[in-house]
Amino acid sequence: MFSYTVTIATGNQWFAGTDDYIYITLVGTEQCSERTLLDKPLYNDFERGAVDSYDVRVGEDLGELVLVKIEKKKYWMHDDWYCKYITVKNPSGDYVEFPCFRWLVDDKEVVLRDGRAHLPQDDKTGVVKQHRQRELDFRRKTYRWKEWQPGFPMSIDANRHKDLPRDIQFDSEKGVDFVLNYSKAIENLFVNQFMHMFQSSWSDFADFEKIFVRIKNTISEYVMQHWKEDFMFGYQFLNGCNPVMIQKCTKLPDKFPVTHEMVSVSLERELTLEQEIEAGNIYIADYEILEGITPNCTDPCTLQFLAAPICLLYKNAQKKILPIAIQLGQTPGKNTPIFLPTDGQYDWLLAKIWVRSADFQHHQTITHLLKTHLMTEVFAIAMYRQLPAVHPVYKLLVPHIRFTIAINTKAREQLICECGIFDKANATGGGGHVQLVQKAMKSLTFRSLCFPDMIKSRGMESKEELPTYFYRDDGYRVWEATKSFVSDVVQIYYTSDEKLQGDEEVQAFVKDVCSFGMQDFDHCEFPKSVKSREELIEYLTVIVFTASAQHAAVNFGQYDWCSWIPNAPSTMRRPPPTKKGVTDVNLIIESLPDRGRSSWHLGAVWALSQYQEDELYLGMYPDEHFIEKPVKAAMEKFRKQLAEITRSIKIRNEGKKLPYYNMSPDKIPNSVAV
Numbered sequence: 001m002f003s004y005t006v007t008i009a010t011g012n013q014w015f016a017g018t019d020d021y022i023y024i025t026l027v028g029t030e031q032c033s034e035r036t037l038l039d040k041p042l043y044n045d046f047e048r049g050a051v052d053s054y055d056v057r058v059g060e061d062l063g064e065l066v067l068v069k070i071e072k073k074k075y076w077m078h079d080d081w082y083c084k085y086i087t088v089k090n091p092s093g094d095y096v097e098f099p100c101f102r103w104l105v106d107d108k109e110v111v112l113r114d115g116r117a118h119l120p121q122d123d124k125t126g127v128v129k130q131h132r133q134r135e136l137d138f139r140r141k142t143y144r145w146k147e148w149q150p151g152f153p154m155s156i157d158a159n160r161h162k163d164l165p166r167d168i169q170f171d172s173e174k175g176v177d178f179v180l181n182y183s184k185a186i187e188n189l190f191v192n193q194f195m196h197m198f199q200s201s202w203s204d205f206a207d208f209e210k211i212f213v214r215i216k217n218t219i220s221e222y223v224m225q226h227w228k229e230d231f232m233f234g235y236q237f238l239n240g241c242n243p244v245m246i247q248k249c250t251k252l253p254d255k256f257p258v259t260h261e262m263v264s265v266s267l268e269r270e271l272t273l274e275q276e277i278e279a280g281n282i283y284i285a286d287y288e289i290l291e292g293i294t295p296n297c298t299d300p301c302t303l304q305f306l307a308a309p310i311c312l313l314y315k316n317a318q319k320k321i322l323p324i325a326i327q328l329g330q331t332p333g334k335n336t337p338i339f340l341p342t343d344g345q346y347d348w349l350l351a352k353i354w355v356r357s358a359d360f361q362h363h364q365t366i367t368h369l370l371k372t373h374l375m376t377e378v379f380a381i382a383m384y385r386q387l388p389a390v391h392p393v394y395k396l397l398v399p400h401i402r403f404t405i406a407i408n409t410k411a412r413e414q415l416i417c418e419c420g421i422f423d424k425a426n427a428t429g430g431g432g433h434v435q436l437v438q439k440a441m442k443s444l445t446f447r448s449l450c451f452p453d454m455i456k457s458r459g460m461e462s463k464e465e466l467p468t469y470f471y472r473d474d475g476y477r478v479w480e481a482t483k484s485f486v487s488d489v490v491q492i493y494y495t496s497d498e499k500l501q502g503d504e505e506v507q508a509f510v511k512d513v514c515s516f517g518m519q520d521f522d523h524c525e526f527p528k529s530v531k532s533r534e535e536l537i538e539y540l541t542v543i544v545f546t547a548s549a550q551h552a553a554v555n556f557g558q559y560d561w562c563s564w565i566p567n568a569p570s571t572m573r574r575p576p577p578t579k580k581g582v583t584d585v586n587l588i589i590e591s592l593p594d595r596g597r598s599s600w601h602l603g604a605v606w607a608l609s610q611y612q613e614d615e616l617y618l619g620m621y622p623d624e625h626f627i628e629k630p631v632k633a634a635m636e637k638f639r640k641q642l643a644e645i646t647r648s649i650k651i652r653n654e655g656k657k658l659p660y661y662n663m664s665p666d667k668i669p670n671s672v673a674v
Contacts, residue, residue: 002059002060002061002091003055003261004026004058004062005056006087006088007054007086007087009083009084009674011049013048014172015080016133017048018079019046020074021386022037022039023071023072023073024069024071025035025071027127028062028066029063030063030385031058031059031061031597038052047146066127067089067111069109070104072104072109074106083104084623085099085624096115097115098115098138098350099314105166111134112389112623113131113390115625116390118391132328136385136505142384143165143381145381145516146158149437151372152437153374153378153441154378154518155374155412161409166401170403177184178416184607185603187204188406190512195582202595204589205566205589215359217435219560222658223560224564230350233355234313235312235320236359237285240561241553241558243472243553245285245287246458249277249284252273252277252372255310255456255480256327258273258338260274260281263312266322267314267324276302280459280465280551284312290362293427294434295430298419298429298430302573305572306358309327311323311325317466321465323355323457324469326340326354335579337576347577347580347583347589351577353572353588354572356569357568357570358569361427364428365428365440366552369416369450371440371444371550373404373411374408374618375546376400376551376671379397379543380401380471380555382509382512384514391506394625395504396486396489400548400671401673402409404672410460416434421600425601425604426570427571445524446526446542450542451539457473460472470663471658471663472653474664478545478549479541482548482663483548486537486540490537494533499659500531510527515528517579525573547670549663551669552668555609556662559609559610565592565598571592571593572592618669619635619665646665649663
């Protein structure tokens with residue numbers, strides 16, 4: 001008799017254990033074992049967090065172990081089970097690892113390959129080739145594309161979170177229930193007292209402070225104290241929630257007829273406006289994409305308004321960014337004046353508030369929803385459909401798409417659906433957010449997701465010119481560390497470009513993203529194949545960076561920058577002013593969100609800024625999909641690089657009234673999960 005020692009680890013999640021019967025079959029190159037029930041009499045097997053060992057005896061040597069088949073059969077009622085991994089000690093004393101990290105539901109079985117990563121062309125025997133194909137066939141039936149709205153990136157074919165495959169659901173659905181979380185937020189922030197006064201206005205700016213008492217933190221309090229200042233307004237274009245709008249102005253657009261005479265008092269270098277532009281000191285933020293978007297009209301009792309402003313910004317002698325001209329529409333004319341810092345204080349303040357409101361709409365729907373959540377979901381679905389668990393690219397990506405499909409499904413179910421939470425407070429609710437994504441998709445390209453290209457395309461790459469653009473500086477370092485890690489892994493498995501070109505699975509993955517996920521839109525310029533290792537490295541870096549660092553940069557600062565309502569109004573209740581000299585403090589208060597919408601807005605930015613329990617941060621890979629020592633060495637190198645970046649950011653932030661930490665690796669979760 002030959003004895004094999006089988007060790008099975010059950011997950012630590014809630015309800016990971018099972019009372020069902022578990023059977024195992026060992027498949028070797030020579031023989032298969034009998035189907036064996038794993039059971040210890042008088043012992044409760046497969047408890048949550050348990051590691052159980054069993055002896056499996058066979059009459060003949062099985063040869064090299066290549067597969068393990070696990071089956072779960074009902075004991076008295078179906079009881080899902082989460083298996084982390086299986087190790088098998090063979091008769092010669094060697095251990096073979098079989099990563100699992102999957103749920104077994106109903107009377108289902110799972111067939112596992114050993115933990116070494118294999119490219120498809122490296123599989124030589126019929127049994128492993130067949131297993132590989134069966135896994136992909138099953139996945140393609142399970143993970144299906146669906147168009148949630150016309151013109152959107154494709155998403156998962158599931159209407160509700162509970163309809164998703166069990167492997168990609170949240171461990172506990174309560175933790176990501178938007179309705180529950182927002183209700184908790186509103187209660188915890190003590191703003192529920194204002195909900196019954198849903199449509200009533202605040203009295204003055206000081207009145208907003210009544211709801212701010214419970215929510216202050218270092219940055220949000222500083223924002224409350226300084227939000228009216230031009231410095232604070234300009235600084236947010238660099239390091240606020242939406243640090244992707246500002247770009248260098250090389251020529252004033254015809255639709256924005258700012259003259260030197262208008263802004264000369266704001267210029268410090270005794271240069272004309274044209275000379276300042278030529279010297280690289282003028283920047284612009286244009287919200288043209290908001291033009292024509294339908295404002296929220298879900299509440300017929302309250303009109304809501306949107307604007308598509310253009311803002312001119314100036315880098316002064318201290319290299320601070322300051323606003324010098326604002327136009328609140330895209331068509332110049334008598335009813336679209338250009339507001340200036342020399343205008344009345346309330347004219348200028350309201351113009352800035354309108355820009356901040358437009359920035360909030362752009363951030364929520366395009367920068368955050370489309371370019372991190374929805375794009376990561378596209379990569380995730382294509383990965384499941386085209387890459388088996390044994391593929392090295394699957395092993396590399398799977399920690400970075402953890403819970404993304406689940407959070408997006410939950411959002412479509414509760415947040416951005418018709419009559420969802422998004423409609424309660426946002427000017428782009430009620431369908432405007434759908435129009436905005438559809439519009440943004442027409443200019444979204446693959447290169448716009450490559451961090452260095454995105455920075456360069458806006459003329460923002462020079463640290464010497466803008467030394468306080470921390471989003472750029474920290475982002476560059478995290479991008480390079482991520483790219484270095486991805487490169488190390490790719491080079492381990494692809495020893496030549498020819499080997500990559502011969503990998504049918506990774507080519508199918510890249511094609512699926514473009515042809516199905518992005519619906520083959522001509523303008524998107526997503527690659528349909530990757531011909532060199534450098535191309536693959538960049539492609540995978542985009543995925544990992546988008547899901548981790550970019551999402552963290554635009555998500556977790558929402559509470560800091562948007563909790564002071566006048567600094568980030570989610571809606572405006574009066575139209576943009578069409579002339580100067582008519583604005584007073586009362587008009588501003590009447591324009592800002594009412595008490596009820598302010599309360600919903602606060603609940604939203606608080607809930608969206610919270611980290612998950614047991615969050616896994618960039619570089620943390622507790623689920624060992626890879627077992628090879630070279631990859632583990634690459635992971636350790638990656639962690640050291642990230643730790644050094646974290647350390648340097650911490651030193652830079654010391655003593656700063658406005659510390660920037662949204663790109664600090666110790667605050668970057670691995671995946672889009674909130």
